[in-house]
Amino acid sequence: MRASFAAISTAFALTLAAVPATAQTPPPAANTPKVQSGMLVCKVAPSIGFVLGSMREMGCEFRDTSVQPYLVKSRYKGTIARFGIDIGALAADTLAWAVFAQSAVVAPSDIAGSYVGVSVDAAWTIGGGTTILLGGSSNQIALQTVSVEGMVGADIAAGVADLTLVLLPN
Template identity: 45%
Template sequence: MKTFVKAGFAAALAASALAFAAAPAAAQTRVQVGVLTCQMAPNVSFIIGSVREMSCTLRPSVKGAPKGTYTGTVRRFGLDLGVTGQGTLVWTVLAPTTRIGAKDLRGTYAGVSANAALGVGLGANALVGGSNNTIALQPLSVEGQTGFNVALGVAELTLR
């Protein structure tokens, strides 16, 4: 059990370091346009990966801008083993302009992902994609979930 927690913590730290290394490049060309909050469905994952459904809401930073609602699917490839309950994933949304529409986040995002849960868990995800690959979901997201899980690998998020 201790080994599991150490491995998950190390995985989350590795993904965080990678995410922070990418942050300066994203910050130079993108501005914060809002916060995307996703409610994730419970999940059972196997060694080669997992698929998880979610529903998301974009709260724009710009006053008067429309809220956006999305459904999404996260696919993880790599080490992903365990059982988790419902979870919440919160991203800061970065774009090349503050003028984005309610559905501009639609598309596919890809990057690295790491998380660990033993009762309560945390995660880090670094994803870029969306509208012509111009949208970035904050290089470091906040993820909360319950269950028993460890994951480290590549993640793909599709927002519809």
């Protein structure tokens, strides 16, 4: 566990060092409290870790916060990449994030964009993990794993996660 924490800390520090100082300071609006505006639920393709990273394609729905029946507000095509230690193979699975923004009402275009954050996963037949991401079209959206991800496969991974979402037409 100590090695995983060290790997995450190192990857996060390297990412921050690579970002210009002006980009590290969020605009004043980023300091306002965020409220949950919905759920982002993604069906993720299987993956094989390449020791130093992985990349997975996915299809996502931005839903309201209702459990059943829920309203799909918008759909996205996405890619999630991990840079760091990633060894193993995972079956297709579903990732779900709570979407936090400055308002409960979020435009579909606000969810689209690039996100970056930290990710930790472990699986041997069945496993779990968590990913927390910040970004969106104006860097004002936070994605927080709703519950520990259900993963099937054999994998160990820790590092910086990069998510890109493209809004699909209705």
